[in-house]
Amino acid sequence: MRMDTSSSHSAAERLDAVFAATRSRFDLPEGVIYLDGNSLGPLTHDARMRVADELDNQWGARLIKGWNESGWIDLPHIVGNRIAALVGAAPGSVVACDSTSVNLFKVLSAALQMRPERRVVLSDRGNFPSDLYVAQGLLGGVERGHELKVVEPEEVAEALDENVAVLMLTQVDYRTGRLHDMADLTRRARAVGAATVWDLAHSAGALPVHLEEAEADFAVGCSYKYLNGGPGAPAFVYVRPEHAEHAHPFLAGWMGHETPFAFDPGYRAAPGVGRMLVGTPPVLAMTALDAALEVWEGLDLADVRARSIELSETFVAEVEARCPELVLASPRDPLARGSQVSFRFEHGYAAMQALIERGVIGDFRTPDLMRFGFAPLYLSLDDVLRAAEELETVLRDRLWDDPRFAARLKVT
Numbered sequence: 001m002r003m004d005t006s007s008s009h010s011a012a013e014r015l016d017a018v019f020a021a022t023r024s025r026f027d028l029p030e031g032v033i034y035l036d037g038n039s040l041g042p043l044t045h046d047a048r049m050r051v052a053d054e055l056d057n058q059w060g061a062r063l064i065k066g067w068n069e070s071g072w073i074d075l076p077h078i079v080g081n082r083i084a085a086l087v088g089a090a091p092g093s094v095v096a097c098d099s100t101s102v103n104l105f106k107v108l109s110a111a112l113q114m115r116p117e118r119r120v121v122l123s124d125r126g127n128f129p130s131d132l133y134v135a136q137g138l139l140g141g142v143e144r145g146h147e148l149k150v151v152e153p154e155e156v157a158e159a160l161d162e163n164v165a166v167l168m169l170t171q172v173d174y175r176t177g178r179l180h181d182m183a184d185l186t187r188r189a190r191a192v193g194a195a196t197v198w199d200l201a202h203s204a205g206a207l208p209v210h211l212e213e214a215e216a217d218f219a220v221g222c223s224y225k226y227l228n229g230g231p232g233a234p235a236f237v238y239v240r241p242e243h244a245e246h247a248h249p250f251l252a253g254w255m256g257h258e259t260p261f262a263f264d265p266g267y268r269a270a271p272g273v274g275r276m277l278v279g280t281p282p283v284l285a286m287t288a289l290d291a292a293l294e295v296w297e298g299l300d301l302a303d304v305r306a307r308s309i310e311l312s313e314t315f316v317a318e319v320e321a322r323c324p325e326l327v328l329a330s331p332r333d334p335l336a337r338g339s340q341v342s343f344r345f346e347h348g349y350a351a352m353q354a355l356i357e358r359g360v361i362g363d364f365r366t367p368d369l370m371r372f373g374f375a376p377l378y379l380s381l382d383d384v385l386r387a388a389e390e391l392e393t394v395l396r397d398r399l400w401d402d403p404r405f406a407a408r409l410k411v412t
């Protein structure tokens with residue numbers, strides 16, 4: 001087969017143009033190469049302007065009238081629908097609220113009730129500790145002999161049996177970026193009658209996700225990572241539409257009531273996914289997130305994925321050529337990982353601090369992982385090449401070997 005170089009050339013040019021346009025919408029500090037958007041996405045101009053407007057013209061000028069006049073009360077659904085479009089969910093099946101951890105508690109409790117005769121929640125060792133803590137806390141409180149079974153990521157499929165009430169997994173491993181096959185594992189879970197709960201913290205905005213198509217039952221996710229919603233931005237929660245009318249989370253509140261302003265002492269769940277809401281939405285944070293999501297309008301996640309793979313593959317090749325001390329901790333196959341790459345290095349914490357001082361920001365995960373996230377919306381191939389060069393300098397000149405970089409800060 002002959003390669004059509006003119007069309008592949010124009011395809012690359014098209015992607016360059018798409019991502020030059022998205023990059024111009026971010027307000028990144030001069031001289032910084034930001035490889036930590038998997039932990040906290042950067043500020044957009046849209047978010048800055050919307051929050052300023054919210055302060056001056058909505059809260060400041062309208063006071064409590066803002067709940068109606070500025071549409072504050074609808075933000076959890078409006079933002080939820082924007083996110084639904086990014087995770088392959090139908091409109092009306094996602095709301096934005098609370099934190100990922102709290103949302104996980106809600107959906108896990110709802111999922112357990114769908115399988116009252118079963119006692120096992122199955123998860124894996126690659127899951128985020130908070131997810132496991134939420135499950136431990138919930139199962140401890142239920143006191144009906146439930147067990148949290150945690151296996152190696154490769155053993156999940158074989159551990160699925162008819163005792164499993166809920167399969168609770170994070171699709172992309174926060175340390176290594178290892179990617180679970182959501183469609184396959186969800187199918188296997190359904191085959192043994194287990195409900196599924198997916199955490200999309202490192203998936204949403206990083207790669208195409210197909211919740212509806214995969215027939216996932218519940219999902220939660222984070223919006224301050226690849227969705228750039230701002231520090232502590234509200235998380236999201238998905239309920240498969242066919243379950244929404246009989247899902248009953250253990251956490252209920254007035255915002256999830258059928259008629260909150262009837263002030264009825266008895267709880268009646270709101271229709272659909274709205275019942276996952278609990279308390280008053282944090283309007284300023286919700287506004288920042290809503291505005292940040294505008295950058296995704298018209299973007300194709302297949303393009304984002306293609307560029308992300310190009311960036312991470314370039315980085316891995318450059319780092320392996322330049323930094324023999326570092327050992328790749330992520331799957332080598334880009335299709336088997338999310339949008340991040342980690343390398344092991346004994347002095348990883350200090351090396352990351354030295355790198356950050358040189359304007360290349362990644363992060364560190366214990367015990368020895370240097371972690372780098374690739375967000376095509378604001379990162380170019382040139383950035384990635386420069387980051388690899390700086391990393392080479394840090395290692396070659398042992399810049400990490402400085403007492404300033406030895407003490408660990410509270411947040412790593």
Ligand SMILES: *Cc1c(COP(=O)(O)O)cnc(C)c1O
Pocket residue numbers: 099100101102127128130131170174199201202222235
């Ligand atoms: C980032 C992350 C969270 C964060 O939870 P919060 O409740 O927002 O602190 C949860 N789960 C996973 C898998 C994450 O990566």
